[in-house]
Amino acid sequence: MNTIQKLRRELKIYAAGIIVLPILSIISYMFNNQKLNYNFLIFFALYFGLFFGFCVIGFFSTKKAIKTYSQLIEKSQEEFGEKNENHRI
Incomplete structure (x- = not known):
């Protein structure tokens, strides 16, 4: 379960990036003092595309990893008959 908790924490970080980056x-575009600077627009597009793309890819890959890991845990519990992971305590 520790691995799933770490993956969920990463999922929250990527979700925050998806929300906060735009x-x-x-805000940075609104407070730009120049009227229309194409260099800024190119930088803005690259910056936004790169980091937003990174967050989206990370979000979905982490979500898939959580699903896969949860399925592996369920299969191993069915195979070994363990329903409670803290059964030894």
């Missing part, structure tokens, strides 16, 4: 990008 907001920060819009």
